[in-house]
Amino acid sequence: MTSLVRVNGAKAMAASVALVFAVVAWMARDPLAPEPLPSLESLNVIVIVIDTFGSEHAGGFHNPGLDHTPALDRLAQRGVVFRSAFAPAPWTQPSVASLFTSLMPSQHGVKSFGDHLPEDVETLAAQLKARGFKTGAVISNQGLVSPFGFASGFDWYDQSSAKGHEAITSNDVTDTAISWVDRNRDSRFFLFAHYFDPHYQYHQHPEHDLSSGYDGPLRTGMSIRELRDRRTEMSRDDIDFLIALHREEIAYTDGQVGRLLDHLAATGLEERTLVVLTSDHGEEFMRHGWIGHTRTLYDELMRVPLIVSLPGAIAPGVSDAPVSILDILPTILELSESPPARPNWTGRSLLPILTGADAGDADREILGEVSYDMPARIKKDREKVARMTSLLVGDFKLIHDLIADEWKLFDLDADPEELTNLYDHDHPAVMRWRPVLERWEATRDRVGRDAPRRELSDAEIERLRGLGYVR
Template sequence: MGAIVGFIAGLISFHASIVPTGYIQYGMFRLAAFILQESLNKWMFLSIVVVSFVAFLVELRIRIKDRRMLKVFWLSFVSILFFFLSTWALRRYWLPEKSLLMNILIHAEMFLLAIILGRVLMKMKWKTSPRLLRIRHTRKPGLVLIVFLLLLNLGIIIDRRINSPTGSNIVLIIVDTLRADHVGCYGYSRNTTPSIDRLSLNSILFKNAISAAPWTTPSIGSMFTSQYPAVLGFRDKPIIIDQRFLTLTEIFKENNYVTKGIISHAHVSSALGFDQGFDSYDEENAKGHGHISSPSITEKAIRFLRTCKNRKFFLFLHYFDPHFDYILHEDYDYYPDYNGPLYSSQPIRELREKAPQMTADDARYIKALYDSEISFTDEHMGVVLDELKNLGLYDNTLIILTADHGEEFLERGDYWIGHTKKLYQEQIHVPLIMKLPGHNEQEIMHEYLGLINLMPTIVDYAGLWIPGEYRCEGQTIDMSDIEELGNKTIFSQTRRWTSLQSVTWKGWKLIYNPIVKSRQLFDLQKDPAESRNLARENDKALNAMEVVLQKWNSQIRSKKTQAEEPDFAEEQKRHLRSLGYLQ
């Protein structure tokens, strides 16, 4: 009976899970089989256990003749159930997840339950099996369904062995808040990134990569789906990525890759749908802006690499430490002589409040803290790269290193520190380095390139394909066709505290505010700092860029998604409001 109930519940769960994804429409039947396997395994096991336990309790009620003993049993059972639920609630909502006290209590109560049940069983004389398990006409169908489940699991195991992927391993590293001009191989004066610089020596170095948005969730969401933030449904808040958008990871899981994500902030959490396609998604380091996460991210990555070195894998690492709050690391103190009022780990709210009174020395100190964070992160990323070499994986692994956005430090005269609300280069110009398998020389690409092209490019270089029914906004980066690469238009946007769109094309950049109809036109080749607005001086370039932007707006208008906002806990909401992520 339990198997039948579980099978029906599993099918209902499978239907509810598969419909939003579009896997059947995209022909991704292996992913559909994984969902079916997970649904049936969970619900059939749970139903068999529950039905068996209910039958056990009913049989006890029938067989126990002593009323006093029966009262003791039910009292004990209710007490244990109460203790279990209450300690679970304490552990889930009030005490840390790894509380030693809670672990001791839970193990103690389970031990107590075993003693009580054992005592009851010792007082009884069993002659037949529980009656509820002997319901007519359910045994054979139940056995058939159990055999079906076993065959489904066996088939998936055999498929993974027979159809194991033959492409390269993939390591995607995204460093949060890393602006390109603070990286050594991008011309920075400080030696902030020796590990990244070494990686670039046998990689393709894209000098002018542009992110789709100046804040984390829409930028990484765009990278993983090859869709513009507006198409995904982003406005001014984090949203849940709609399951109908295929992610980069789902492509690799469909092709039997082991997929692992290790992240360090809630803005790329499973609550927002970023775990789509991952076998395992580690969010343990998503502990807020004051948490130093790089050592743990690296440790977890090394553990995964050593475990899966003989299998094909897709590994996503998200390093968060360069993001504010800016923390000084002693080994990387780039301004030891500073004696001003600012300090390490100072909350971003205080820095912004003090910004109008800051001196050039204060601004220099903030950048020094930021660079300290970058160097600290670079050190730990270097350990991962070294481990790839030690395991013999480095040469045959596709390694991609990039960032979601940059950071502004009072460059624009409006006392802004941080990101999210502008589209100048300091916020959207990010590093992009791709080490191809077997590639041992450095190639430098100066053409402007949008990170929305990352998903199809990674899939293509891995020798895989994206279903034709799924329409990417980006295209594969073809390094053999430099002229075509230079003709690509790049769009970025933000609606945080403002509404801005930008288009970059052939070295020109237009920033447009559709609310106040303002236009800023820059020649990035002659003016990379965007200090001179040419909107009133070059009508020809302005008109051409406006036509490109208008055409893009008309194309994406019909594709926009009505996105669902996540249900953050109250504590998370307060924290995000304090940082300006929620209103």
């Protein structure tokens, strides 16, 4: 089921299971005769990342019946929704570094706490800057601040909203993004806008009213450490309350992303601005015994929304082809009149899917990896240390825990929550795919790299402790 379902005429009816959309202006367009896409040289590019936003917590564009992301639903109406998109890692730094470079974490080297994105790795921003784009970013996660190398290639890097887990920052991110766009609208520009609010702590946004009616012991804004300490005694109502708070944060962020998108429309930029919206990872709420992220490779952490929109050029639609956020950089650069001659991308361009030329590869191998550890000076929070790899092909997913030397196999069609481990040496999927994953592990051990690790200052360690990242 990988064909791109175009939202037009009768096909819209077929797509409407997942896309309960209003009439789309694009319905008049003939999707069988796509015109060539405009070149990168005539466009602006905006990449929006909503931190900690797994597909299962998205609104109607992913989950029929949920209506808490109206702005993203409108963006999805105008663009192509990839319903099987994956992050390469279950936490921010490796995942965003992969988005910026189209490399897996073991290839760019940002794998663990304190790792610095190497200066010789070419980022999307650097490549767009070299092509004449003004490059700007507004970020709100302290893991993405410039000392970790993430500002590479940006002319302007606003990190004034990176305030920690208790702050609500999406309003400021949008204000800052809009004023930068207004200052640069006469140039071609690339904007990276990063929203942090759905990340823990989970704060109530009463105007979205998803969490009211709960009368258990949990409260809005509790620290992640307190929630984890209570996790073994949580009831289903408690967990649902946390999910409702998380979705209120998503709903609030949706409104702020909507303000940025509305601004593009109101100022005439929409039709010459390629917008990509995604996330760096999801969040787990006790499905596998944990709250938060970083320590497993289950789908609640790896499956993320991905919408690509260029109204007037890319016809709206839905794709179930398995894709990766590593594909974002190749998709953008392949739009260029002169794309890089010998790119070292691990992702692949989505343009054939976006133009309807190709349905995508249903059996594409999607890799995941995590190598989460603490700097040597920090007392280890042993429960959070993780070293795993995963391989998803079709409905089967293999997970290899390299610390415990344990394997797991899940059939995502029969068991989408990955609760029943089918691993057996004789299982056909194990016999077929375990050697593939082992070969990749051997390759990355041979040619992978370690990033330069920054020695964290006492003040930084204290801040991480305050954020619940370290004990």
